[in-house]
Amino acid sequence: MSVDEHNVVVPPPASNGKIINKVAANETFLASPADNAVQTQEKRWYTWLLSPLWLCLLVAVIIRIWLIMRTHGTLDGDEALLGIQAEHILQGERPIYFYGIPYFGSLEAYVAAILFAIFGPSVTALRAETTAFSLVLVSLTWWLASLLAKAARLPLYARRCFIIVAALVAALPPLYDGIVELRTGGGWIESFVLMLLLLISVYRLTTRWHEGAYNRELALRWAGVGFIVGFSMWIYPLVSVAIVAAALWVIIDRFAEIIKRVRASEPIPIALMHSLKGLLLAVTAIPACVVGFTPGIIWGATHQWQNIRYIFGLGGGWTIHRLHTVAQVASSYTTCVGPRIISGATPLESGLLTVIHSPLLIIGVLCTLGSVVLIAGSFIWHYPVLLRARRLATLPALFGTASAVLFCVSSASASILISCQDDFGGRYAAPLVMALPFFFATIFTLLSMSIYEKRPGRQTGGATHATDVQLSSGTSRQRTSVALVGLFVLLFAYLAGQTTTYGLTNPDLAFQSPWCTIAPANYEPIIAYMEQEHIQYAWATNLLAYPISFKTNNKIIMADPVAIMHPDAIINRIPSYTDAVNNADRPSFLIFVKHGDPHPDLLQVLDGEHVTYKTALFPSQPGVDVMVVTPLSRTISLLESNNLDIFYCSAR
Numbered sequence: 001m002s003v004d005e006h007n008v009v010v011p012p013p014a015s016n017g018k019i020i021n022k023v024a025a026n027e028t029f030l031a032s033p034a035d036n037a038v039q040t041q042e043k044r045w046y047t048w049l050l051s052p053l054w055l056c057l058l059v060a061v062i063i064r065i066w067l068i069m070r071t072h073g074t075l076d077g078d079e080a081l082l083g084i085q086a087e088h089i090l091q092g093e094r095p096i097y098f099y100g101i102p103y104f105g106s107l108e109a110y111v112a113a114i115l116f117a118i119f120g121p122s123v124t125a126l127r128a129e130t131t132a133f134s135l136v137l138v139s140l141t142w143w144l145a146s147l148l149a150k151a152a153r154l155p156l157y158a159r160r161c162f163i164i165v166a167a168l169v170a171a172l173p174p175l176y177d178g179i180v181e182l183r184t185g186g187g188w189i190e191s192f193v194l195m196l197l198l199l200i201s202v203y204r205l206t207t208r209w210h211e212g213a214y215n216r217e218l219a220l221r222w223a224g225v226g227f228i229v230g231f232s233m234w235i236y237p238l239v240s241v242a243i244v245a246a247a248l249w250v251i252i253d254r255f256a257e258i259i260k261r262v263r264a265s266e267p268i269p270i271a272l273m274h275s276l277k278g279l280l281l282a283v284t285a286i287p288a289c290v291v292g293f294t295p296g297i298i299w300g301a302t303h304q305w306q307n308i309r310y311i312f313g314l315g316g317g318w319t320i321h322r323l324h325t326v327a328q329v330a331s332s333y334t335t336c337v338g339p340r341i342i343s344g345a346t347p348l349e350s351g352l353l354t355v356i357h358s359p360l361l362i363i364g365v366l367c368t369l370g371s372v373v374l375i376a377g378s379f380i381w382h383y384p385v386l387l388r389a390r391r392l393a394t395l396p397a398l399f400g401t402a403s404a405v406l407f408c409v410s411s412a413s414a415s416i417l418i419s420c421q422d423d424f425g426g427r428y429a430a431p432l433v434m435a436l437p438f439f440f441a442t443i444f445t446l447l448s449m450s451i452y453e454k455r456p457g458r459q460t461g462g463a464t465h466a467t468d469v470q471l472s473s474g475t476s477r478q479r480t481s482v483a484l485v486g487l488f489v490l491l492f493a494y495l496a497g498q499t500t501t502y503g504l505t506n507p508d509l510a511f512q513s514p515w516c517t518i519a520p521a522n523y524e525p526i527i528a529y530m531e532q533e534h535i536q537y538a539w540a541t542n543l544l545a546y547p548i549s550f551k552t553n554n555k556i557i558m559a560d561p562v563a564i565m566h567p568d569a570i571i572n573r574i575p576s577y578t579d580a581v582n583n584a585d586r587p588s589f590l591i592f593v594k595h596g597d598p599h600p601d602l603l604q605v606l607d608g609e610h611v612t613y614k615t616a617l618f619p620s621q622p623g624v625d626v627m628v629v630t631p632l633s634r635t636i637s638l639l640e641s642n643n644l645d646i647f648y649c650s651a652r
Contacts, residue, residue, distance in 0.1 A: 073122075102303065133190055137193050142166070155449070170437040172498050176341060194239055195239050199249075229292065356501055366443075377389075392441070519544055562647055564639070592649065613630060
C-alpha cells in the first residue's frame with residue numbers, strides 16, 4: 001500500500017529497547033489475510049442477499065400464483081393421471097415411466113408424491129411442484145446469462161443489464177409457454193431445467209478447456225455432461241434439442257480452435273492433434289450416461305426395450321411422403337407454431353388477446369431475428385458490437401435452431417397438421433422459449449451500450465467556447481437519457497403486455513387438454529352428486545374420468561371403456577382401474593351431451609335394451625353438458641351393443 005510522502009512520520013530513537021512507530025491519522029492499516037477473507041465472505045453474502053435475482057424470482061412466483069388462482073384448480077386428464085400416479089407412489093408403487101407411455105420418466109410423479117405427503121393430494125400441490133421448477137429455470141437462466149456476459153467482456157453496467165433482462169423475460173414468459181411450464185403430466189418443466197443445465201455444463205466445459213484446466217477436471221465435467229444426458233433422456237426425449245445444441249457447440253468450438261492454430265502458422269496435423277486430443281476425455285461421458293439412464297435400462301430390459309425403440313423411431317423414417325410431411329410441418333411452424341411460442345397466443349383466445357399478442361409477436365420476432373443477423377454479421381465485419389453479439393447469443397441461437405429443426409423433422413409433431421387452432425402438437429416446440437430471454441437481453445443490452453457510449457464526454461475546448469460546449473453537452477446528455485428511458489420503457493411495456501395476457505386468458509380453457517376443450521372446468525358438482533348417490537365405479541372418456549378419480553383421492557374409480565371396446569386404438573393407462581369398473585355391479589356412465597338434448601344416444605340405447613336408469617345433468621362448457629347415467633335394473637356390458645361406442649370427447 002502506498003503512503004503519501006507528506007504523511008510519513010520517521011520513528012524516533014528507541015526508548016528502553018522498544019521501537020514506537022507513529023502513523024499519520026489518515027493512514028489505513030493493512031488488513032491481515034484472515035481479515036480480508038472475512039470481509040470478502042461478508043461482502044459476498046451481502047451481495048448475494050441483495051441480488052436482483054430475488055426480484056426476478058418474486059416476479060416469477062407472483063405471475064404463476066396469479067394464473068393458478070385464476071384457473072381455480074382446472075386440470076386435464078393427463079395431469080390428473082400424474083396425480084393418481086403420485087398417490088399410488090405413496091401407497092407403495094415404484095413406477096419408472098408415466099402410465100402407458102415408455103418415454104415420460106416418473107420424476108415429476110415422485111416429486112409430487114413428496115408434496116402430497118406433506119400437504120395432501122390437490123391441484124395446488126401439483127402446480128406448486130411445477131412452480132418450484134420454474135424458479136429453478138429462472139435461476140439457471142440467470143447463471144447462463146452471467147457466463148455469456150462474462151465471456152463477452154461487457155462493462156459492469158452492461159453485464160448487469162444483460163443478466164437482469166434475461167432473467168426477467170424468463171420469469172415472465174409468454175402466456176402459451178407459461179401454461180406449458182405449469183402443466184404436469186409429462187415432465188415438461190423438468191426437461192426445460194435439464195436442458196439449460198446441460199447447456200451450462202457444456203459451456204463451462206469448453207471455457208475451462210480454453211483456460212487450460214487439468215485433464216482430471218475436464219474428465220469430471222465430461223462425466224457430468226454424460227450423466228445429465230442419460231438422466232434427461234429418461235425424463236423426456238424432448239431434451240434431444242439441448243443435446244444437439246450442446247454437440248454443435250463443442251464441434252464449433254473445436255473447429256474454431258483449429259482455425260486459430262492454423263492462422264498462427266501451426267501445421268495442420270499438429271493443430272488437429274492439439275485441438276482434438278481433449279475429446280478423448282469424452283469417453284468418461286459414456287458410463288456416466290448409462291448411470292443417468294439406469295431407470296430406463298431397468299424398465300427396458302423387462303419390456304422389450306420399448307423406450308429405446310421409441311427414441312430411435314422419432315425420425316419416422318425418410319420417404320417421399322415423409323419429406324412432404326416435414327415440409328408441411330415446417331410451414332405450420334413458421335405460420336402457426338413459432339408465432340404462438342414467441343407471442344404467447346393461445347388457441348381459442350378472445351379478440352382482445354389477439355390484438356395484445358400482435359405487438360408482442362413483433363417485438364419477439366425483431367429481437368430473435370436481430371440477434372441472428374448480428375451473429376451472422378460478426379463473421380463478415382469484426383466490429384466490437386458484432387463480436388459481443390456473437391458471444392452473447394450464439395449458444396442460445398444454436399439451441400433455438402435445434403428446437404425448430406427437430407420439431408419439423410420429428411414424427412410426433414405431425415399432429416399439428418390436424419389443426420393449428422386446436423394445437424395438438426405445438427407444445428413440442430415450446431423449448432424455443434428458453435432462447436428468447438437471451439435474444440431480448442442481447443438486443444436491449446447492445447442498444448443500451450450504443451446509446452450510453454455516445455454520451456458526451458469531457459470537453460477540453462478553450463474558455464471562449466465554454467458556453468457553447470456546455471449547451472451542446474447538456475443537449476446530448478438529455479437525448480441520451482431520453483433514448484435510454486425510451487428503450488427500457490419499451491422493455492417494461494412488453495413485460496406489462498405479457499402480464500396483461502395472464503389476466504385476460506379464459507380461466508376455464510387455460511389448462512384444458514387440446515384433445516378435449518369441452519371438459520368441465522369445475523368437477524365439484526359432479527363429484528358431490530356421485531358421492532351422494534354412492535357411485536363408486538363409472539365409465540367415461542379418460543379426459544373426464546381421471547380428474548374425478550384424482551380429485552376424490554380414488555374413492556371413485558373411473559376408467560375409459562374404449563380400452564375394452566377398441567384395445568388397439570387407445571392405451572389402457574391403469575389396467576387395474578379398467579378391471580375394477582368392468583367387474584363392478586351396475587357402474588355408471590358419464591358422457592358429453594348437447595345442452596338441451598332431453599334424450600341423447602345413450603338413453604335411446606338403454607331404452608331399446610329395456611334398462612331402467614337414473615340421470616343427472618351438469619354444465620360443462622357453453623353448449624355442452626355432462627350427463628351421469630346410472631343403470632338400475634342391471635349391469636350393462638360394453639360389448640352388448642355397437643351403439644355404446646359413444647365415450648369420446650364430443651357431445652352426442
